[in-house]
Amino acid sequence: xxxxxxxxxxxxxxxxxxxxxxxxxxxxxxxxxxxxxxxxxxxxxxxxxxxxxxxxxxxxxxxxxxxxxxxxxxxxxxxxxxxxxxxxxxxxxxxxxxxxxxxxxxxxxxxxxxxxxxxxxxxxxxxxxxxxxxxxxxxxxxxxxxxxxxxxxxxxxxxxxxxxxxxxxxx
Numbered sequence: 001x002x003x004x005x006x007x008x009x010x011x012x013x014x015x016x017x018x019x020x021x022x023x024x025x026x027x028x029x030x031x032x033x034x035x036x037x038x039x040x041x042x043x044x045x046x047x048x049x050x051x052x053x054x055x056x057x058x059x060x061x062x063x064x065x066x067x068x069x070x071x072x073x074x075x076x077x078x079x080x081x082x083x084x085x086x087x088x089x090x091x092x093x094x095x096x097x098x099x100x101x102x103x104x105x106x107x108x109x110x111x112x113x114x115x116x117x118x119x120x121x122x123x124x125x126x127x128x129x130x131x132x133x134x135x136x137x138x139x140x141x142x143x144x145x146x147x148x149x150x151x152x153x154x155x156x157x158x159x160x161x162x163x164x165x166x167x168x169x170x171x
Contacts, residue, residue: 009064011057013108013137013161017050021077021110021161050161051075058104058165061141067103069167077110078160080119085152088124091144091164104165105146107132108139109158116156123148 054075062069091105107121113134121132123140124147132140142148144164 009061009141010133011060011108011139011141013057013139014053015137017053018108018110018137018161021050021159054106054161054163057139057141058106058163061104062165065143067143067167069103069165070100071166073102073164073166075161075163078162080116080150080153080158080160082155083152085119086150088147088149090147093144093164099169100166101169102144102164103167103170104141105144105148106139106141106161106163106165108161109134109136110161111157111159112136116153116158118152118154119158120151121148121160122151 051072055072058069058072061067091102093102109132113136120134121140123130123132123142130140132138139161
C-alpha cells in the first residue's frame, strides 16, 4: 500500500454547475453549529449531475493516490457570512460501527473572490500551510485526517461545496 501524505490535489469544478449552485442554494438552509459555537448555513445537495461531477474528481484522486474509497458520504453547499469560520480540525469520522470512515475531503469555491474578504481555507502540515486558491471553481482534495481550517470571513459571503468520501478504515 502507498504511503499517503497530506499534500492536497488541486482541480477546477465545473463553472456551469457552480453558477447553478449559487442560484439555487440561498433558500432554506439548515443552521449547523461548527467550531466553538460558530454557526454556518448548510444546504444539502441531491442533484445527480453535481454528484457525478464530484465523483469524477474524487475517482481521479483516489486512483492517483491509492486511497481506496466506496461512496460519497454527503455533499453540501456551505455559506460563510461575516465572522463565520471554522477553526483547525480534521474531518476523519467513523461510520457503520467502525467498518468505514471518511477518507477524502473535497472543497470547491463557489464565490467570486471579489464577493468576500477573509475566509481562506488553509491545509496545515506542521509549520507549512497550503491555501486554497480564491478563484471561483478552484478546489482541493486531501486525506480527511489532514488538519485544516477556514479563517473567518471579514466581509461579504463565501460559498463553497464540500463533501467527504467513505472507504474501509486505514490499514
